[in-house]
Amino acid sequence: MNIRDLLASMKPARTEFHWDPCCFCGQPIRVADGDPCRLTFERGTEVRDRLASEYFCHASCFQAHLDEGLRAPLGATVERRPDGTITNAAGLTADHLTHQRVLCPACGEKVFVRWPEGWDAHAAHRCAGLTAEGEESRKAEFKRRFAALFQG
């Protein structure tokens, strides 16, 4: 077996988790619409000094670390299913979501009928998109990753 095949065989299934952990929260990244995100880091002005070719992260962690004014980039559009459910919550903010039908940005399965009602029970017990163990840590993970989706 050559090295390439060997490496390929060690990778988790593409449909499950991305190979590198999130550069913000350190948690594994589940492969989903919009995740993983890839960041390129450069510094300096005259001579671009590329320190690392790329970092990977959750879209929601990136959003959460942006200045509040930048979190919903101009032109960010709300995507909905025919029944009104918002499907791209991870790229939006609380202003877009409050009291709307919202698809869980972590697992993409649960629909919150009136966001953010019920998020804590879902995060604590059910959400398949979280990796933390224990009710309180799971809720903390959800709140940290999706901070932009809660009113400050």
Ligand SMILES: [Zn+2]
């Ligand atoms: Zn993350």
Ligand SMILES: [Zn+2]
């Ligand atoms: Zn969920």
